[in-house]
Amino acid sequence: MELLWRSGRESRRLLLSLLFLAVWETGSGQVRYSVPEEAKHGTFVGRIAQDLGLELEELVPRMFRVASKGSGDLLEVNLQNGILFVNSRIDREELCGRSLECSIHLEVIVERPLQVFHVEVEVRDINDNPPVFPGSQKNLFMAESRPLDSWFPLEGASDADVGANALLTYRLSPNEYFSLEKTSDDKRIKRLGLVLRKPLDREESSEIFLMLTATDGGKPELTGTIQLLVIVLDANDNTPTFDRTLYTVKLPENVPNGTLVIKLNASDLDEGSNGDIIYSFSTDTLPNVKSKFHIDPITGELIVKGYIDFEESKSFEIFVEGIDKGQLPLSGHCTVMVEVEDTNDNVPIMEFKSLSLPIREDAPLGTVIALISVSDRDSGVNRQVTCTLLPHVPFKLVSTFNNYYSLVLDSALDRENVANYELVVTAQDGGLPSLSATASVFVEVADVNDNAPAFAQPEYTVFVKENNPPGCHIFTVSARDADAQENALVSYSLVERRVGERALSSYVSVHAESGKVYALQPLDHEELELLQFQVSARDAGVPPLGSNVTLQVFVLDENDNAPALLPPGSDSGGGVVSQPLARSVGAGHVVAKVRAVDADSGYNAWLSYELLSEAGGAHSPFRVGLYTGEISTTRALDEVDAPRQRLLVLVKDHGEPALAVTATVLLSLADSSQTPNNPSRMSVEATGPEAALVDVNVYLIIAICAVSSLLVLTLLLYTALRCSAPPTEGACRPLKPTLVCPSAVGSWLCSQQRRQRVCSGECPPKTDLMAFSPSVPESGAIGFSF
Template structure:
């Protein structure tokens, strides 16, 4: 112990890894060091000022039951806090370390401290036995080895047993064997043949010496009993046997089969096997051996984590009268099996966590340990579920649980973080641990009123100090952050508002400080501010409208002239006044509003008056009947004006009505109150202007419509003349053409060259003279000028695209002989052929049947506004149908395509077939058919 107190050494290692949490510091201290012994300077190792250690909340966390080390925040030193016994802390371990976690805040810094516990040579080697006996035959040859017991030393490393010494004697020497990482063993070597008759017992002393300075020793007395007689010693075929066995091997599993042979015969050659107990380990506690066969099996459960290997000796002894034996070393390695699940240890650092904690803030330290070896002890740790936290790897199996998302206590006040650790064994084992992280409140929500604007209704003349409303604001925070106080926020009018109302800062009760008068103040407005008690405080405002409700506290007031001071309220009426004669009009007002200001007029005196009446709502006094001679000449009237309040208030006015003979006397004798006519109001003026404006607009629209209707005439088409058609001696003909263009097709069997042309509904203003020659070509020969251009119709004449080939059209229109199309002055146009068109509603259409081509003879044409079944069209004398131009002769059906002034007018032609040409083609077609029937191929179509 004294040596331990005087020999304290420390070594500082800083491992700078990539991560902020990967810094590692290493110290060393000898075991049994006194409390308070300084291990090393944390301030120097961390490169921080000593004064910062306390302000940055230095915290040391360890996973041990005892707090072996602590930090002195004043000096920055790490010192011993508990007595450390290395043999108790790390039994059977060469290197003994204590791992600590050091954490600094503001900013957060995490270090791993490794303190190596240096072993002291405070334990001497000891032998389990006090006396060891050996039976050696006197016939044993020199050089034969005899195994000796092992000495036990609780110290490790260089302080463990390093050698053995044998007391001086003439028969034996000592052979010390070192097995590397394993213990040092010693064997007796026979140097000189024994003679039982000369010395039956040889006493020796074996001393075990450790490697300390100074060295410690332990001794064992050995008695060698000299036996008679056995010539041969059993021998094994190996000097060292090795075996492997799984730690989960069941009881009875075979570990190894040993075999030893003896050259003797009989009992001297019959070998029996047994374990050799050395030190404090007895192989028979773990394994079983068959004495006859040498088979070693598993006796009890193996545990790799408790003992990874077993080294012991097996003895083979013959059964002679003087038995001889030999020993062999057996090393049994226990193979690790993944039979230990990871263990999760959590050290909480910040719980609860503030809801405004930044991302990356450390909440807790997580340590995962697995007692297995290799991959079976390698673990991975993760968080299950969706939570705003994550695990950050610090060093090997050390993790930090950090904030990884936004926290909101008002949404969720606590989280159950499930941590799962899985090792890499086969099959893998896992374990889970749930950490409950509570979220503490931060003042991040201002108080909130339930309404944006609050209306308060207060009766006028209410007493002072009455509660008129209670304000309520809610704050989703908790504690002081949710404790709300109320105040008036009137801005620039705070002083005036504070004289009218007051608010209780705790309860939010608004109390009136004066009695309200509706006639003086109908409404006023102020703001109430709600402020929480957080740091910093948050607040919000709400607008409060106070509306004073009217009470019937004002009596009606009579208006002049009947209310003038010193005036005599008298009126005169002529004796000849008829019933309904206007006498006077009483006017009154009431300062109240609503029903409280709704006035009614009544005659209260004289009672039962049947000469006068008063309008209840107008206040006009009129006569009820004509005067009679029995009526008095003077009639005092008392008019009562009442409002409609509850209770009703009233006012009276007295008028004396005098009956006179004529109107002149009325004007000279008595004061007359003139009747003021009501002025013409602005509203009536606006209504009058609006009615006049609407009437004028309606009349103008009607006149315009009539003018447009009258301007139209029925002779629209009379100003257009029919196109000019000219015949020529060679059989060709021509007609006038405007920008409109026609495609005319004949069928091959047309009998005559006469043609019926269907142009646009309106003749062109100017056009080209188009001639049709016998060569079946269509040319433009002359342009006819015109002074005005008509409107172009929208008729859409269509023909099959297969009928067009360049600028010349082949004859492909079937001539309907049975159909008659004639047009003359005053002649009924009828018997129109039938065809299909896209302009049926316009009056005509042309289309080929299904499959119509160049040689198709099934074209049909229909013209007429109503289609098939429509009534015939009548023409006036001298009028040409606007949709048809007719050339006398046999009718033919023409497919016409109309282009209305397009760019491609020059590319369209009209092709006519003559009778002779049609006959030739028909004859040629018949000849070709005959040739085909005979099987001849001309090769010419």
Template structure:
């Protein structure tokens, strides 16, 4: 709106000027006016009526094609047709006036029009360069001036009036001074001494501002280098060199090459390189540099796990006087390779582990690490062999060794566990750590005897305190839990208490006799031995001991009936004259309280010696005629008969038999009267009786030979078992073996009982004879332990021979 008002005023002024100057029209228009802007009413100012401009063909004849204005045919006004740039049309000329010719035809007439293009502030100040490098010796004095090239502004007038400012600096300022020329001179003035070592380069900004509204500015960067006497230092083409090297790079490999140049000439241009500093300082001997070419090579091995990055400060120095230098930085980043195996440490170990420890109990804490990085340092772990233990991850790099299954110390007392680790590198590296896990004992096993039933043989009349046997119970536990003590439990067979006859040593398990044993009173003693460990709570086990008392020859034969307290007396019998040989006239009856061989009796005719008409059956005790009786034998025969057992030593008793020789009828009467305990046999049937006796004697001799052989074998075996270093104990639980003997040496088999034996009219008695040679135990019967092995139980050989003399027959 303001521009329009100004244009109207200018038109009025031109019209007045036209009237004063004799018809010349002057217009004014600002540069950069938009196309279509009306400069002035040209037709009206020329005195043309409305509508005459087109009729009389009013047009503009431009002397310069860049006029940028035209005449509107419709209105006859002078308007802007294209961009008007004063600086392009007139440059720095002022004022900028364009001379135009206007032609009116019909009739033809020429008018001169002057168009002034006025300036606007549309151009900022411009420096010749955006950056200005200055080299100033650091020895320059304060107030030294250095000429600067100022800026230019295409505008004119106030729009081209420039002022200068310098960015804040304590060392420099700018100053304008008038010179003889029409332009002002611009100087850079030093305000403070320069120090290259402190500030080698000053970066400043010079700003030029014009006087237009609004103000426009232009800038130029001033780079001021402070120089030594050698005014150019070498410069690297890069300030930082970045290099990546695997840690297994071989020695002598080229790391990188640095390059620096110096714009000086001669010796000031020649440079040499050196490694100034290396970080860390301990790596100073890993790299070397060629002083001429700047090649950096590896001279020592690198280790990523020790140093992951090296920083080399390389210095380049020229050969000037004094020499100038510069530095660059070489950063060497080390790349990891899988050159470190995993490491496994046991940080805590809780051993021994009780065998009753619950599943999930933590046995050990482990730490696993790998000095490599990335996949090379990623570790997986497991336990080998797979057993009662496993690994559980607690947090990164930490694991717990836990119990996965129940333990049994008696089966496995100690485990050797190997914790294995493997990293994720290629190829993968492995490591392992052995962990010894002992298992501690708890009292979970009761003592156990090797046999449920022990059979022990002991001779009667043994001394008090004699060792009868040695028992041993095994407890697989250890220490106090496996320390066994022995004792005798109360009770026995037939009301006999075992503790009154025997005692057991609490530590060794040896069975001792508390008193002498008497076979005639006690043949079998059964008692229990208890084994108790020292655990908490204590556990126990029992074993049954069957003690068989072996008979000793401690009883002499006794005649039935006994005629005196001494065991000897006179017996009476009658024999008929003329009795044939083999005629039984009497029978000696005797018993022995012992059993077996000790109770096996034999009869011998002691007196008269020589040719006696009588003889005695060796085992039957029958007194019979050795030949036919004659009157020369006298009316009476006195026979001394000795009865001996088969014991060692043998015991004996004597009987005196008085045989009266009478007639046959008297002998028969005497036999019928029964005046004596011996029965006289009549002479009748002599031949048949004699034949039966002869047959009986033959079989009796055969039986005696067989029994004697067996007796000798039994004696040998029994002696071997008796003098063996260990007690005579049978090798395993089994039936009790008893041997019973009759008056003629018969044995029979029994289970815990003795057979009753009746001899003639005497009372029955129980006989026991056992043969127990000490044979070595069967394989597998020994148990390894620190305790002494109990004596091996012998094998019992049973002789079952029944020899019974009844009514003249051998069964």
């Protein structure tokens, strides 16, 4: 090394090589550079960012990084200018040993989108290692009887460099006895030998000193030397001889200890102890050979005693010598080349270079989730690795380039169906039998707002009693959103509309979080029997999704309305029709009819009629129909019956509790002879909660009737005269009372209304006496017919 750096000419050559070391080429998706070993820190290697087509400003945002397989941090990239430079000392011999090709393989990875580049940096050898002999001196014992041209083996030097830098030439110091020759042109044989050119004479010269120099082919040349001491011996003049100079043996790796590699055989033409041969390793045999092999000194069997690993060493060069037992022992030499055969003993290795998780459920097909690198330390078909993925998952493996696979999305995802996947990737080599390795990847599916809140049913029916307290809870709506987190947070609101003249929000409200529906005010069945509206459910996603549900709120009736008597005079029977009531009428004659309505519905509006005890005793000549309200005679009237009959009719509903109203009916009886001219008089009074004013005016009506008898007779005469003429329709005014429909089971409130007509003017003659009650509200109107 000192000769290298002291040589000015070679320094200039090294500087010139550094200026042109960034030689690269693109092929098979790779970029290649070249750099000499032992280059200084900061030495320029190449403009890697420019050569890969990357912009300098995107190196940091795209997380540009360089990974080296087992080479540490020998090379580094300046992210400011995109230049690849030498970071630490590169020793080619330490990195690649004796391999002719030596490269540093870099993986350049950038994200967004994910890209992987392969960069190969060739490390060029420089002549920085001189030839080295096994020792500084070697003693050679030679019998003086050795014939001319006898060959004496020498161990050559070794050079850690490669190529021309390791091409060695030898020269021997000038002498008259020996010349230096190589026994074979085979490159695998590195043994040299001395050839005897002049007979030895121990008496003349017992020791001969020689200097052997090895020179490599580098520029500048480096040399190594060893001193040879030739000791001339008397005695044994035949050396042991092996069958072959070079033995080649193929040995599978992982063979058990004690396995026979080869049995060596050497012969010696001498007899006795001079012909007995002892086998051993040569003194220059490497220690790793001695740790893995053993040679039997008697039989010459070479056997395995250590672990043979193809990945550790692909071949072994074993130097064996056979030494006879002569007093002056002679030796023969041979070389055993053991070539180790690979077996499939290494499991494939998987490494995840990049993971993009979690993956959105709306990710497009072909989205790359992971980049997987596979490798195998074996060779040949044993290192050919294929990757597979467990079936029935929406993913697949795509082979992108040599020993790399991409895990990509193959079909659509639905987080609500499957929220996560555990993928098992299997890497299997091509050996027999094949070896495999597995790795698991937990893929979480990220939620997107693709599900609207859903109600259990599209419509709900709710029953609420009327007169509810304000703010009472009447129902709870609930919608479920299949999404997660904020996409599943549901809020509720009313779908506003008009209910008659008022807004829906004045009747009900809904709690935004709980979905509870409240009635803001008391509901009245008579005003609103059905309240139909919609509640909207919205999630918190972006954009939000929603759905509606319909609520039908039926307001149930309560018995909160007492029966109301209809006023007389309507065509529906709600008035008083005066008929002659003579004492001569028989049993069952209808003398009047009480009509009433109830604003409630159902049983609460089912009315019944009965005479109170004051007028309905056991001897009373009158009775009232239970459900019709018709007052009829129970027997024939006689002289003992009072001329004025006061009947008290109780009208009540079937609610719980029942509500009632009373009506007072006044009848005037007359003899049959007085009936045409002086008909009986009848007046009606209403009592109870709805007829308080009627009781006040009863006596006033009786007085008016008595004083106006003459006027009534005049009116009847006038009416008779008018009825003799063609009838004409008088003026009518419309009314809108509630219609009571009589049936076999009583009086029920009907859902429809019809217009009533109250006529005045010329009408058919009537013989009935009309009695009027004080006016009451329309909803509480009373009426009777006779």
